[in-house]
Structure formats: C-alpha cells, structure tokens
Amino acid sequence: MWIKGGTIIDPANGIEQVGDIHIREGLIAGVYLTGCAETDDEVIDASGLWVLPGLIDMHVHLREPGYEYKEDIASGSRAAASGGVTTVVCMPNTDPVNDNPSVTRYIVEKARHTAVIRVLPAGAITRGLKGADLSEMGLMKAAGIVAVTDDGKSVEDSSVMRRAMEYAATFGLPVISHCQDRSLSASGVMNEGDLSSRLGLGGIPGIAEDIVISRDVLLAQYTGIPIHITHVSTASGLDIIRQAKQAGVRVSCDVTPHHLLLTEDRVRGYDTNAKMYPPLRSREDMLALVEGIRSGVVDCIATDHAPHAKDEKDLDFDLAPFGVIGLQTLLPGVFRLHREYGIDFSRLLACVTCNPARILGIEGGTLSPGARGDVTLFDPEALWTLTPESVLSKSTNSPFLGQEFAGKVIQTIVAGQSVYRI
Amino acid sequence: MNWPHKDLIAIQNLTADEIGHVLDMASSFKEISKRDIKKVPTLRGKTVVLLFYEPSTRTRLSFEIAAKRLSADTVALSASGSSFSKGETIMDAAYNVMAMAPDCIVIRYPSAGIPAKMAELLSCSVINGGDGFHEHPTQALLDMYSLKEHFGRIEGLTVAIVGDIMHSRVARSNVYGLVKMGARVVLVAPKTLLPPGVELWGASVTNELDPVIPEADAVMMLRVQNERLNERFFSGAREYSIFYGLNRKRVEMMKDGAVIMHPGPMNRGVEITHDAADSARSIILDQVENGVAVRMTLLYLSMGGTANVD
Numbered sequence: 231m232w233i234k235g236g237t238i239i240d241p242a243n244g245i246e247q248v249g250d251i252h253i254r255e256g257l258i259a260g261v262y263l264t265g266c267a268e269t270d271d272e273v274i275d276a277s278g279l280w281v282l283p284g285l286i287d288m289h290v291h292l293r294e295p296g297y298e299y300k301e302d303i304a305s306g307s308r309a310a311a312s313g314g315v316t317t318v319v320c321m322p323n324t325d326p327v328n329d330n331p332s333v334t335r336y337i338v339e340k341a342r343h344t345a346v347i348r349v350l351p352a353g354a355i356t357r358g359l360k361g362a363d364l365s366e367m368g369l370m371k372a373a374g375i376v377a378v379t380d381d382g383k384s385v386e387d388s389s390v391m392r393r394a395m396e397y398a399a400t401f402g403l404p405v406i407s408h409c410q411d412r413s414l415s416a417s418g419v420m421n422e423g424d425l426s427s428r429l430g431l432g433g434i435p436g437i438a439e440d441i442v443i444s445r446d447v448l449l450a451q452y453t454g455i456p457i458h459i460t461h462v463s464t465a466s467g468l469d470i471i472r473q474a475k476q477a478g479v480r481v482s483c484d485v486t487p488h489h490l491l492l493t494e495d496r497v498r499g500y501d502t503n504a505k506m507y508p509p510l511r512s513r514e515d516m517l518a519l520v521e522g523i524r525s526g527v528v529d530c531i532a533t534d535h536a537p538h539a540k541d542e543k544d545l546d547f548d549l550a551p552f553g554v555i556g557l558q559t560l561l562p563g564v565f566r567l568h569r570e571y572g573i574d575f576s577r578l579l580a581c582v583t584c585n586p587a588r589i590l591g592i593e594g595g596t597l598s599p600g601a602r603g604d605v606t607l608f609d610p611e612a613l614w615t616l617t618p619e620s621v622l623s624k625s626t627n628s629p630f631l632g633q634e635f636a637g638k639v640i641q642t643i644v645a646g647q648s649v650y651r652i
Numbered sequence: 653m654n655w656p657h658k659d660l661i662a663i664q665n666l667t668a669d670e671i672g673h674v675l676d677m678a679s680s681f682k683e684i685s686k687r688d689i690k691k692v693p694t695l696r697g698k699t700v701v702l703l704f705y706e707p708s709t710r711t712r713l714s715f716e717i718a719a720k721r722l723s724a725d726t727v728a729l730s731a732s733g734s735s736f737s738k739g740e741t742i743m744d745a746a747y748n749v750m751a752m753a754p755d756c757i758v759i760r761y762p763s764a765g766i767p768a769k770m771a772e773l774l775s776c777s778v779i780n781g782g783d784g785f786h787e788h789p790t791q792a793l794l795d796m797y798s799l800k801e802h803f804g805r806i807e808g809l810t811v812a813i814v815g816d817i818m819h820s821r822v823a824r825s826n827v828y829g830l831v832k833m834g835a836r837v838v839l840v841a842p843k844t845l846l847p848p849g850v851e852l853w854g855a856s857v858t859n860e861l862d863p864v865i866p867e868a869d870a871v872m873m874l875r876v877q878n879e880r881l882n883e884r885f886f887s888g889a890r891e892y893s894i895f896y897g898l899n900r901k902r903v904e905m906m907k908d909g910a911v912i913m914h915p916g917p918m919n920r921g922v923e924i925t926h927d928a929a930d931s932a933r934s935i936i937l938d939q940v941e942n943g944v945a946v947r948m949t950l951l952y953l954s955m956g957g958t959a960n961v962d
Contacts, residue, residue, distance in 0.1 A: 422848050423848050423849055424848060424849025424852050425849070426847075426848065426849075427785075427818075427824075427847035427849045427850065428664070428824075429764055429765070429786060430764030430765075430783065430784045430785035430787065430821060431763075431764050431765070431784070431785070432785075433848060435848075499768070499772075500764070500766075500768060500769055541741075544741060544743055545741055545742075546742060546761070546763045546764075546769075547763065547764065547765045548762075548763035548764070548784070549763070
C-alpha cells in the first residue's frame with residue numbers, strides 16, 4: 231500500500247514534509263520525501279491531507295467484560311478508529327476486574343476477534359481494585375497487559391503503593407496512578423470554588439488530587455521507579471510534576487482533551503456530560519495545562535474515554551456517574567489546541583503518538599521504517615459537528631456534543647489495513 | 653410590571669425591580685387570608701402539582717394553602733408515596749406528571765439543578781421549593797417580605813445570617829436577594845460551614861457572633877442539621893450553641909426594634925433557645941403567615957394570571 235502526496239508529520243523523526251509512505255506486510259516499509267517510482271500496489275491519494283502515525287490513547291474504558299451496555303471492545307474500537315486512534319490501553323475496572331490472567335486473556339481474545347484497532351489491556355494494581363492485595367501482575371503481563379493501574383481509585387495505603395511500584399517494576403510494567411484523596415473529594419461532584427457554591431453542588435478541591443500526586447512523586451523519587459500520573463487537572467498538581475522532573479524524578483503525566491479545552495463553566499446548566507473525575511477546573515488551571523503541553527511538562531494527551539448509558543447520565547447531577555467519552559474527538563481536539571493556542575502541531579502529535587509509546591514501552595507511534603503500519607489521514611480543512619447520531623460509541627456522553635470542530639479524520643489504517651474511511 | 657418568567661428557580665435570576673414587584677403584590681394577596689371567606693377565583697381551573705422529594709411540612713402546606721386560596725386544584729406527591737421509591741428517575745416522573753397537563757409544578761428536591769432542568773424541559777410553570785444547597789427562592793422572598801412589612805424597607809437594614817451557610821439554600825437565596833435590595837448582610841459561621849467563594853456574594857463574613865448582634869436589625873438563625881454533626885463540621889451541639897446559638901444573653905444585646913427570624917424547623921437548644929425563639933422580638937410565625945401570601949403571588953405571576961385579585 232502506498233499513501234501518496236500527503237503532508238507527512240512524524241514527531242518521532244522530526245519529519246514534516248510532503249511525501250509518500252509505503253506499507254508492506256503490515257509494517258512501514260519506507261517514507262519517501264522526494265517522490266518515487268510507479269507501483270502496482272494499492273495507492274491512496276493523500277494530497278491535501280496530513281499523514282500521521284496512528285494515535286495511541288493510553289487511557290480508555292472499553293467496559294468489556296461486564297458493562298457491555300455502555301460500550302464494548304468492538305464499538306469502542308470503531309469509535310477509536312474514527313478518531314484516528316489505532317492503539318488504546320483499556321482500563322481494568324471491568325466486571326470482573328482485570329486483576330488476573332484469565333480476564334486479561336478474555337480481553338485479548340475478544341479484541342483479536344472484534345476490535346478493528348490494537349487493544350492493549352492495563353491490569354489492576356490490587357485485586358478487585360480494593361487497594362490491599364497485589365494482583366497477579368507477572369501472569370497478566372505474560373497474558374498481554376502493558377501497564378498496571380487502579381484507575382478510578384487511588385491506592386490509598388502508601389505502603390501498598392510503594393510495594394505495587396516495586397512489584398510492577400520487577401516485571402517491567404509501568405504504573406499509572408489516578409490521584410484522588412477520597413476523604414477530601416468526599417461527596418463532591420464538580421470543582422470546588424465560587425461556582426460550586428453558587429450552583430449548590432458539592433465541591434472537589436484541587437488538593438484532593440495534588441496531595442496524592444505529591445505522595446506518588448515522592449515514592450518515585452525514593453524508589454527510583456517511574457510513575458505515570460494520569461489525567462492531571464490542576465495547575466498546582468502540574469507544578470509538583472514540573473518540579474519533580476527538574477529534580478530528576480522519573481515522573482510522566484497525561485492530560486485529557488476536556489481539561490485542556492473546557493472549564494468548570496461547562497457545568498452551568500447542570501449538564502451531566504460535564505461531570506467527570508477529576509472535574510473540569512478553573513480557567514487558570516486549563517491555561518496552565520495548555521502551557522504544560524507547550525513547555526513539555528505534559529507528556530501525553532489521553533481521553534479517559536468513559537462511556538455511560540443515557541439512562542445513567544439522565545439523572546440529577548449528584549447521582550449521575552462520573553465520566554465522558556472522547557475517542558472520536560481526540561485528534562480534532564488536539565488540532566483545536568494547535569489552532570487556538572498556536573502550539574506546534576508536531577509537539578501536540580507527540581503527546582498522542584511517540585510519547586505514550588515510549589512511556590508504555592510499546593511499538594508504534596511513529597512512521598519509522600519497520601514500525602507498525604498504523605497511519606491516520608487527517609483533513610485539516612474539513613469542518614464537522616459532533617452530534618449524537620455521529621457518535622460511534624454505544625454511549626453519547628460527550629461534553630462536546632453540538633460543537634463544531636475543524637479537522638476531520640478521513641481514513642485510519644491499522645497494520646496496513648484500512649479500518650475506517652469517511 | 654409584565655412578569656417575564658414562566659418559572660421561579662433562583663433569586664439569582666431576578667432583578668431588584670422584580671423582587672420589589674413580588675413584595676408589593678404580596679400585600680394585596682395577604683389581605684385575602686384575613687377575609688372571612690379566604691378564597692378568590694383567580695386561578696380557577698388551574699392545576700398545581702406539588703412534588704416533594706424531601707420532607708417538608710411548612711413549605712408544602714404553605715404552597716397548598718396558597719394555591720387553594722386562589723381556587724387552583726392541587727395534588728401533592730411526596731417521595732415515600734410515589735414511584736420515586738420504586739427507582740423511577742425524577743425526569744421520568746416529571747414527564748409523567750407533565751402528561752397529565754398541570755399548569756404548575758412546585759418541586760422540592762434533595763440535590764441541586766433538577767428544578768432548573770425541569771423548567772427547561774417542561775412547558776408548564778416550575779417553582780423551586782428548594783433544591784439541594786442551591787436555592788430556596790420562595791423562602792427568601794417571604795423573608796424579605798417579612799422584613800419589609802416590619803421595617804417598611806429593606807434598603808439599609810443590617811441582616812445577620814447565622815449558622816450553616818455552606819449547606820443552606822435559604823442563606824444563599826436570602827443573600828442574593830437582600831444584597832440586590834440594598835441590605836447589608838453579615839454571614840456568621842465557623843470556617844468549616846462557610847462555602848468557598850462566599851466572600852464574592854456581596855455580604856461581609858465573620859466567625860464571631862457577639863460583635864454582630866448589636867448591629868443587626870434582624871438576626872436570622874439557620875437550622876443545624878444533625879448530619880453535619882456526624883460529618884464533623886464542628887465539635888458538637890454544646891460548643892455550637894455556646895458560640896453560634898441565639899440565647900437570652902444575646903437577645904438582650906440586640907438593638908431596639910431588632911427582630912429574630914428562623915426559616916424552620918427549629919432545633920431548640922442548638923441554634924436557638926426557647927427564650928429567644930419565643931421572645932417578643934421573634935417574627936418567626938409572621939414569616940410562616942407571610943409565606944402563604946408570597947406563594948399566592950408567585951403562583952399567580954408564574955401562571956400568568958390576569959384576573960383582578962379583588
């Protein structure tokens with residue numbers, strides 16, 4: 231397969247130039263920046279389009295097994311493909327929890343048969359996500375997990391977290407930490423501040439997140455084991471990470487598109503599609519996160535794609551579950567950051583390609599010869615609007631419903647196979 | 653004044669002129685309750701549904717009496733006797749009620765935002781009877797009416813609101829309204845019961861009650877909920893009553909003509925002692941009486957009544 235005449239952007243190799251890409255036997259065979267010979271292979275005309283490494287979303291909830299009414303591996307993978315995402319890391323808070331190799335094998339097998347993209351499971355840190363006994367990390371790694379996390383909860387006990395990091399490092403597994411001091415977040419449902427008081431909703435203070443970020447960074451410093459902080463939402467939390475990085479601590483982090491593009495103002499009107507953990511924060515927080523991308527303190531952008539059925543979200547703000555979907559709007563959201571803040575697109579693209587690949591230690595995220603033939607074709611000129619009908623997930627709980635986006639995914643190729651085409 | 657609102661959800665949405673209009677009109681509605689035959693045909697043929705998803709005696713009774721005195725038909729539904737206890741969601745319940753074509757729904761709900769959502773989605777009038785920690789607009793309007801009735805004005809009065817500001821929709825609605833009407837509001841509470849951003853509400857804020865008492869024209873005590881004790885917002889009823897309770901000593905410190913208010917239900921012995929609650933300064937029962945008149949006004953305005961109240 232040849233993809234000809236597009237603008238190739240490959241942050242891993244510092245490439246941003248018009249050229250052709252040759253994919254053979256599922257792998258990138260070569261990138262030709264100066265035109266090349268005629269061919270009998272399938273040719274995709276990419277002129278006017280951007281040709282990108284397939285995106286890696288290191289934080290999604292595919293809900294299978296257990297919550298197939300919200301999403302399943304097949305539907306989630308189709309949503310991902312339509313957003314230009316060719317690899318997802320799926321979180322372990324399924325039912326049963328992915329805390330042992332038989333659940334891991336179920337997910338891997340199900341993905342092999344039903345997913346149109348690469349699905350890589352993350353295993354639980356503790357059995358049943360209960361924060362006490364370590365899960366079978368070694369056996370799960372052998373079955374296919376690429377990281378461990380108790381996402382949705384923090385490991386509250388610091389001693390358990392320390393041992394979890396040491397145990398995970400034994401098997402070469404990265405640890406992804408969801409930071410939330412539940413005694414502080416308590417019954418809160420939105421960012422704590424003037425607006426929560428005015429709306430009469432319980433607040434979640436930023437320190438509920440920052441305190442645990444601090445602890446995990448200190449554990450990483452003490453043990454020398456890397457830690458990845460997921461969905462950072464506060465300026466102060468990002469500051470802790472910045473300082474730790476400057477001190478040489480092996481800490482990395484990701485931020486969600488909704489925290490980069492929306493503020494707590496979105497909660498006015500009590501739209502439950504603006505309810506997620508961590509909550510949408512202040513404008514100052516949002517701008518600090520955007521600045522963190524520009525400065526490089528933020529390593530990755532990940533969606534925390536969290537489908538919930540309409541019936542569940544149609545409750546009052548207090549009762550509706552936390553979480554929003556995001557796979558289909560990942561690349562358009564990233565592109566919006568480029569347009570609105572003038573952040574170099576290649577830097578943004580690294581946050582959804584080579585950076586997560588590096589942190590997870592997985593293949594992909596680049597167009598280097600020999601890499602996986604995962605390619606996304608993107609039309610930066612196209613305008614489109616996210617409507618409930620255009621959502622490919624089983625759930626439509628997006629905070630971006632009704633919004634117009636510039637930039638649209640035209641075609642997604644996974645291991646040399648076209649899996650989505652407009 | 654042409655009343656521009658289909659619904660009454662929040663004092664935050666009303667202008668000072670609109671609040672003034674409600675207070676002016678309420679006087680003529682109050683007169684109806686003093687008649688021998690306490691009923692006018694103003695809302696004949698209208699149906700008012702009272703949906704109460706939280707316990708209430710005063711507010712529910714007050715709305716029901718208000719509606720009946722205007723000849724509206726009323727149906728009251730409480731959480732325990734409804735399909736809410738069978739797991740039906742509030743919006744399903746609302747659409748079902750709507751299908752029976754009421755003209756107005758009065759809704760009390762334990763969490764914030766549902767009255768606003770119903771107002772947005774339903775074609776009938778929606779009146780907020782209190783939602784979570786958000787607002788209790790009819791309570792604030794009857795409190796303002798009571799102040800105006802007693803003092804002849806609101807502008808320039810100093811009103812102290814004492815207690816659990818954080819979890820109080822009554823305090824919020826009162827602050828928004830009183831500040832709009834030109835009163836000086838002082839909020840008194842321990843730091844644990846002050847919500848974030850309270851300093852932006854236009855009221856002054858203090859942790860000490862005693863210096864406030866002699867300046868206040870009205871001292872409004874808020875109910876202490878037992879659940880706050882369990883959540884450790886303060887150390888206990890004994891210490892609370894000593895620092896933040898209204899007792900005889902503090903009543904004696906109040907200035908001449910100053911009044912005591914309470915939205916009810918009172919926790920006697922915690923935020924207010926019996927000699928304060930029952931003192932000559934108390935206008936607590938006037939508040940209740942005025943509640944009927946203010947709610948008659950609001951039902952009338954929301955349903956776009958045109959008939960003369962006489």
